Amino acid sequence: MAERKFTDAEVIAAGEQLLAGGRKVNGWALRTTLGGGRPETLLSVWQRHHTGVPGGAIPTRPLPEEATAIIETAVAKQTKAMQDALAGALDLVAAAARKEVVLELEQARQEISRLEAEQDDASAVLEGLEADQERSQQQMDGLANELQLKDSQLSAMAEENASLAERHAEAEGQAQLARDQLAESQAELSLALAQKASAEAASAEHQRSASAAEERLADTQVELREMRNRLAIARSEADSAAGQIQEMERTRAQDLEILTALRVENRALGDKLARADAGREAAERYLERVQKDSGARIAALERQLAKAASKPAPRGTGKAPRVTSPAAGE
Structure with missing residues (x-):
């Protein structure tokens, strides 16, 4: 050549x-x-x-052709060895880069799987909280309906109590009237007894009058006993109604306490639900960020691999890399 x-x-x-x-x-x-x-x-x-x-003033002593051929052969071998070493190094770099890409892809897949599992757990917790909230709402609705029913019953009993009070007042009035009639009858009886005592030897007409007065007195006493019985019954009914009203008021107070506790629990469940939503949104944002970062890193590694693969290897006939020759004196 x-x-x-x-x-x-x-x-x-x-x-x-x-x-x-x-x-x-x-x-x-x-x-x-x-x-x-x-x-x-x-x-x-x-x-x-x-x-x-000037040209040719310094004489030079050329090397023998055999030495020149040996040196050129050594330089060619060294150049070929360097090219092979460079190709091997490039293969090692490419293999390491591919291994790193595979490792990072596997880590990204594991991270995505973990985030998906966390998202599934958050979804399950969210569904449980929503179910608890729905049950609490149903309980609150049932208690509200029961409380409304008891309020209606309490209103009915209050009306009945008012009616009983009116009946009691009426019975008291009747009893007072009976007492007045009894006093009047007793006065008439006293008058009749006085008349009988003063006129024992009165005529048969006076005896009939006395007998009629005694009958009237007996009838009045019977009516008075009946009115006393009616008064006792009315008082018993009033006491029973008052007891029922007190019991319903205690039950209503207990129901109000339960309803208040359920409302507090419902608010707590609402707060848990809001925190679960916030955690799920944060997990989704983190997953999206990890996916973007993984995509960017994978794209960068792919570009590096493509650049390393497309880099031309040095040719033996072109400009060789700088090699220090044993004959250079360095």
Whole structure:
């Protein structure tokens, strides 16, 4: 293969580049930097430029062809080894990147599964709270209906008590009337007894009058006993109604306490339900954020893999990487 020809300017630029990098300028360093050329020819061009001597003023001693061939073979082998090492390194990097992507994908799937399980648990708790709230509402409705029924019963008993009070007042009035009649009868009896005592020897007419007065007195006493019995019955009914009213008032107070407790419990359930909703919304937001972050990281890793896969490997005939040759003196 014919050696590539380089201009003096290219050789001088390569030498300046080596000096700028802190390296020693020799024929093999120039060949490595340029990617070809005979080392002694390249060094001759650089020496002419560096010393200012006209072309050909500094004699150079070329290497034997066998040594040059051995050196070129060694350089080619070293270049091939470096290319193989670079390809292996790229494969290792790609494998590590794929492994990391798979690991992160698995972690993301596990995190998503965990969040879905938490969301299912939150949904179950929410359904339980809603069921508890519905049962509490049903209990409150039942107690409210029962309380309304008892209020109606209490109103009916209050009306009945008022009726009993009216009947009691009426019985009291009748009893007072009976007492007045009894007093009047007793007065008449006393008068009749006085008349009988003063006129024992009165006529048969007086005896009939006395007998009639006694009969009237007996009838009045019978009526008075009946009115007393009616008064006792009315008082007993009034006492019973008063007891029933007190019992219903105690029951109504207990029902009011139960209803108040149920309302407090319902408010507590409402607060739990609101906290469960807030927790579920936070879990959903966290899941969405994790999914976005995982998607972004996966996309970035895929771009890195694509970039590593699309990077061209160095060719043996092109510009080779900078290699320090054993013959460079470095």
